[in-house]
Amino acid sequence: MVRHGKRKPSSSNARSAGAKRVLLLIFAFAFWVVAIVLRLYDLQIIQYVQLLGRADRQQQRTVEIAPKRGVIYDRDMHPLAMSLAVDSVYAVPANIPDSLMEAKLLAPILHLDEKDLQTRFEAGNSFCWVKRKISAQESARVRALNLQGIYFQKETKRFYPDGDLAATVLGYVGMDDNGLGGVEYQYNKQIKGLPGKVLLSTDAKHRSFRSSEWRGESGKNIVLTVYEDIQYIAEKVLAQTVQTFYAAGRQVILQAPHTGAVLAQANQTTFAP
DSSP: OOOOOOOOOOHHHHHHHHHHHHHHHHHHHHHHHHHHHHHHHIIIIISHHHHHHHHHHHHEEEEEEOOOOOOEEOTTOOEEEEEEEEEEEEEOGGGOSOHHHHHHHHHHHHTOOHHHHHHHHTTOOSOEEEEEEEOHHHHHHHHHHOOTTEEEEEEEEEEOTTTTTTHHHHOOBOTTOOBOSHHHHHTHHHHHOBOEEEEEEEOTTOOEEEEEEEOOBOOOOEEOSOOHHHHHHHHHHHHHHHHHHOOSOOEEEEEOTTTOOEEEEEESSOOOO
């Protein structure tokens, strides 16, 4: 009596199936390696410039810092307008742990609106000005708080040692240190100089740090033909004359007779630059 049972696969068939599986794994691994190499080539060679530019925009921010304006002197080299270094306060919102608390502390010291300051902190930007060109007293009080995410940057602020003397001649400057009237405006390009730049970089957690700084170039000084003393006398006499005679025209110009150089120019309509 013959019994029929299942036939066992031969050893040659088993080896053939194993070889196929090995080849399949080799092809899959090779395909995976080729795909990675092609992707790396695309990122490192083809898209390198585009991705590098995108990374710079995401991780770096350039803040322009106004340069030190040149001094305006009178004929005897007395300074009529000069720039001094002061502190400006800026924030890196990503480094601020409690925007509400810090806004409440800073607003009364810097005379700012608390809600507006908090909104700026919560806007998600990597940089924002808190207040520029603050006084020495304000700077000391803010520094004493030692708040996270609040930093200081030196800028220059325009000062006029003689107050409103020759104000209409000198003019004035705005917050960005651009001349907005008088000599400050007419010779702004020469007086202003070249702005400096501060490069702020952020790490993977959006924490900022200063990576480099270029201070720019200071502006050129200007010497006027005006005499400080004569200017003072001209303004004082003009004010007295207007008060005495109720004059409609209120301007005085004094010139050197041989050269025509303006020694003083006074206008009753003045202001504190």
